[in-house]
Amino acid sequence: MNAANPATNKIGKLPYVLAISFILLMVSLSVWLQHAEIILPEVAAMAIAMWVYREPGWIRRPSVIFIAPTMTAAIGLTMNQFQIIYPIKVMLTLFIMMLFLRLIRSNLAPAIATGLLPLAIHTQDWSFVSIVFAFTLTLMAGVVVFQLHKNLAAKSMIQYKYMVIFLAISLCWLSICWLLGYEHMAVIPPIFVVVYESLQKPIYTVKMAFKQGLTLTISAAVGALIFMQVDSQVLAAFIDMILIVVISRLFHARIPALYAIPLLTFVFPVEKVWSLPLVTLVASLFMFSFILLYKYGEKKASNRKHRPEQNEGFDQNSVSPS
Template identity: 35%
Template sequence: MNITTAVTNHNKIPLRSMLAYTLIFLMIGASVVLHNREMILPEVAALAVGGLIYRNPGWLSRPFHIFLLPSLTATGGFLINNAEFPLAAKLILAVAFVLLTLLLFKSTLAPALATGLLPVITNITSVYFIYAIATFTALLAASMYAKPGASGMHSVSKRRHQDNILYFGLISAWILICAQNGWMHMAAMPPVLVVGFESVHKEDYQFAVFYKQVLCLFIAAFTGVLSLYYLHNLLLSAVIDLIAVTFLLRLVKFKFPPAYAMALLPMVLPGASPKYFYWQVLVTAAVVLGGIYSYKNLRLNRQFKLVFARVNGRRKQG
């Protein structure tokens, strides 16, 4: 890389950051003007930071999916939420629908999980939610371009089907445990499930990454719920949240877009308690990500792989 190219790339970084933050504040500002919090989409913040600031190569290679997949999963989640099912069943169906959608499009765009779950956990009944998802993801997709030589989102784990089954089983079990014990407020926190999906497809999931994920989600939740509780102003709270999360991630030297989504999540959760929300996030993250870490690192993956191979062998013999 020559000096001219380096200077050009350095100058683009503030512009990309400005564009990402502008999109986030445009979204929150629209919700304030229209008096409709359903227009606040926490995962759009993660997509904006991951795509425009961190330049996720998988996302940049297929920017149309940034618009298409969240719009599809949001529509599916909206329809599932309006069905006459228990909440636990709705959440499990929403997760299954998103996983099938990602499989169909050969994608690993984890934030699509959040847009599929959000209408269920917040009980959204207005179609304006879908319009908002489509509008802001379209703006985000239009602001991206394919990075030369970037690997596409179709480049997935060799054990993708096995990992998806394990992930779905773990999340379903956690949702059912929460339903049985009356913990539905912590059954399916979208940023945690997004991180879990990304982590289960990692070839190498180290403890250093695991504890940073849990720590950053906990602190982001703490910042998000307290800023909203004490400031009573969505825009001002968003400013504090973005500054705090950016500082946190630089402090721990960790690129982690879901932390931005977690900080904004209390804005759309009317029941988010300033005393308990961040502890609920900590427990959910520890259980879900801890289960995935164990699967990836404590030889559970080998045992599951052996069982999976035996089942496939029996099917072929039959």
């Protein structure tokens, strides 16, 4: 399953066919068994990222592909058993997940989404954990069988300080939603994944933030519109995936979360579906702007730190004209 032609760096059709077929199989099983929680939006993102894009950070350690999401799903489901204020519940879940990822030395961002989904859809069914395990194990099998992780280093540099920044951004967003009385609309798991991954990027620009916010909002709008107009979930999911492929290529955006957001319409309460595009837009504006501000401050601090060293080097190497 070659994700790209080395000569042209273009993604072939076969990986898309396999990934989208896998996503449709998941939706079909949900319809057949009449179990909505079988639909895991983040699994769609993982299928595209791992089988199509071959994201190194997601596939370099195959065992983590199913271990991390399964454990975070259990964390989220456990936290959902407690009767505490929703924003606090979400923050505690995020904090514990960050500790877990730090413990296993992993940066697998989709594990954040599988941990938040139980809180977002308010499920307390423990079968959710086994469903996450089964689908992520299948994804891992695809990576291993086709050797998609071949030649990738098993370890990578992880900037753990960004976990703290991620928690700070999440706390600010959840606090604002709580103060405005919209706390139950605050958690859109794919956006949290994009935020976490964006923080890890060495360079983050206004153009990148704009493209992310725009395409995520369009993806949410597409999902909401198709959900309301098409009765068959399998057909709706197929149309969603095809349209997202078009959007991704049109905007040159390789953002796996784009494939996850439309599927949220299948698991969210109907009253939340209509507001999904607006909430996605507002969340993107706030959280991505926060990242831009932080990255700007980080770059400015780095420049100040290196400027004295450069000046000192210049003074020491300077030669008097006399």
